Amino acid sequence: xxxxxxxxxxxxxxxxxxxxxxxxxxxxxxxxxxxxxxxxxxxxxxxxxxxxxxxxxxxxxxxxxxxxxxxxxxxxxxxxxxxxxxxxxxxxxxxxxxxxxxxxxxxxxxxxxxxxxxxxxxxxxxxxxxxxxxxxxxxxxxxxxxxxxxxxxxxxxxxxxxxxxxxxxxxxxxxxxxxxxxxxxxxxxxxxxxxxxxxxxxxxxxxxxxxxxxxxxxxxxxxxxxxxxxxxxxxxxxxxxxxxxxxxxxxxxxxxxxxxxxxxxxxxxxxxxxxxxxxxxxxxxxxxxxxxxxxxxxxxxxxxxxxxxxxxxxxxxxxxxxxxxxxxxxxxxx
Numbered sequence: 001x002x003x004x005x006x007x008x009x010x011x012x013x014x015x016x017x018x019x020x021x022x023x024x025x026x027x028x029x030x031x032x033x034x035x036x037x038x039x040x041x042x043x044x045x046x047x048x049x050x051x052x053x054x055x056x057x058x059x060x061x062x063x064x065x066x067x068x069x070x071x072x073x074x075x076x077x078x079x080x081x082x083x084x085x086x087x088x089x090x091x092x093x094x095x096x097x098x099x100x101x102x103x104x105x106x107x108x109x110x111x112x113x114x115x116x117x118x119x120x121x122x123x124x125x126x127x128x129x130x131x132x133x134x135x136x137x138x139x140x141x142x143x144x145x146x147x148x149x150x151x152x153x154x155x156x157x158x159x160x161x162x163x164x165x166x167x168x169x170x171x172x173x174x175x176x177x178x179x180x181x182x183x184x185x186x187x188x189x190x191x192x193x194x195x196x197x198x199x200x201x202x203x204x205x206x207x208x209x210x211x212x213x214x215x216x217x218x219x220x221x222x223x224x225x226x227x228x229x230x231x232x233x234x235x236x237x238x239x240x241x242x243x244x245x246x247x248x249x250x251x252x253x254x255x256x257x258x259x260x261x262x263x264x265x266x267x268x269x270x271x272x273x274x275x276x277x278x279x280x281x282x283x284x285x286x287x288x289x290x291x292x293x294x295x296x297x298x299x300x301x302x303x304x305x306x307x308x309x310x311x312x313x314x315x316x317x318x319x320x321x322x323x324x325x326x327x328x329x330x331x332x333x334x
Contacts, residue, residue: 003037004160004276005133006030007126009074009119010041010269011140011194012056013048014248015107017098019090020047021249023139025226025330026269027060028245032329035277039126041071042119044140046194049087050076053140058110063241064334067112074119074144078199086193097259100251108244120148124155131158135276138164138206139269140195146202149209159211165272166196166203167215169287169302169313196294204291207311214284214312215302216272223319224271225264228253230323233331241334271322275314281322287313 014024030038041061043053054073061069077083115122123145127134136145136159149156196203196215207213231253235246249265256262274281288305302313 001035003035004135005037005039005126005130006276007039007123007134007136008041008273009044009136009138009140009144010053010057011044011046011048011050012053012060014056014060015104016048016052016056016094017101017104017251018093018096018255019252020268021226021252021265022267022269023047023053024056024060024248025245025267025326026137026139026273027057028064028330029270029273029326031064031066031334032332033273033277036273038069039130039134040069040115040122042074042122042144043071044074044119044144044198045076045083046086046140046198047090050074054114055110058112058114059108060244062110062112063108063244065241070115070117070122072115072117072119072122075147078141078143078193079146079201081193081199081201083193083198085191086198089191097255100255104247104251119144120151123148124152127155127158132160134159135161135163137273137276138162138166138195139272141198142196142202142206143199146199146205149205156209156211161212161214162206163214163216163272163275164196164206165216165221165268167217167302167313168219168299169217169315170219170300200295204295207289208291212312213289214275214314215289216275216282216314217302218268220282220314220317221266221268221271223317224267224322224326225262225319226253226267227264227323228257230264230327230330233327237331237333239333242331245330267322267326270326271317271319274322274325278325282317283315284312285315286310
């Protein structure tokens with residue numbers, strides 16, 4: 001079967017102390033998946049700033065020997081929302097718990113350049129060059145694609161599909177599965193802004209664009225973890241690339257074990273990417289996306305309804321099977 005052309009839109013924080021490594025592992029999983037032709041990476045903000053995501057994404061490609069894949073830097077700020085508190089809070093985490101990253105080797109210098117095109121122009125160019133072939137996997141905010149749609153609305157019917165890590169079918173995960181002080185609902189509701197909540201107006205633009213759209217919900221993603229045994233397996237491969245993936249993931253997993261009461265790090269973004277190559281991992285239903293509910297911060301904004309517009313929503317995933325697939329691929333020599 002012909003590989004699916006994919007653009008990964010990411011807020012890659014791999015290597016930054018006390019920031020999630022899932023975007024970086026999603027890139028690694030894409031590189032290791034024969035069903036995927038990664039035609040480009042676009043960067044956004046949320047888990048880190050956009051310029052940091054660009055550098056971190058380039059570093060992974062450089063170590064993987066894949067400098068043929070362009071990385072196009074996206075917009076930093078949402079259309080309307082002030083996200084100053086988000087970055088102040090994340091910077092505080094890095095400052096207070098960065099000691100857990102003391103054993104991570106210095107990050108290799110990035111020597112390959114980013115694309116000369118900004119992210120939204122790269123999306124427009126790619127979709128027009130490959131009409132009805134490109135799947136855009138949104139692992140962060142929707143700002144870049146929304147901007148592309150505003151600049152060139154004609155690309156909407158040419159995008160094959162959008163798969164997004166985010167969304168909630170009821171109360172969000174942090175309201176019902178809080179495990180520590182780090183999952184304080186007030187912080188997650190009013191301070192931390194990521195993925196669909198980083199730029200809510202952009203989320204609405206994309207979800208209402210009539211592009212086939214799937215929310216891989218937060219609740220679904222909680223089923224898949226990166227465990228310390230997985231980190232050890234990556235380290236045992238013995239290449240500089242796998243050493244880097246393991247060394248940057250190890251303290252993040254340790255932080256989850258020690259401070260958040262989890263059995264590992266949730267694989268939000270790698271599991272979302274898996275929908276491209278194995279839909280059988282998921283139970284998917286159609287639901288209405290209620291933009292007014294979403295923009296007002298009310299729940300539910302995804303619910304069963306005969307009214308349009310509708311989107312696809314994952315209700316559950318086989319997390320155990322996904323972990324097996326992920327680790328089989330992330331422990332391959334490239």
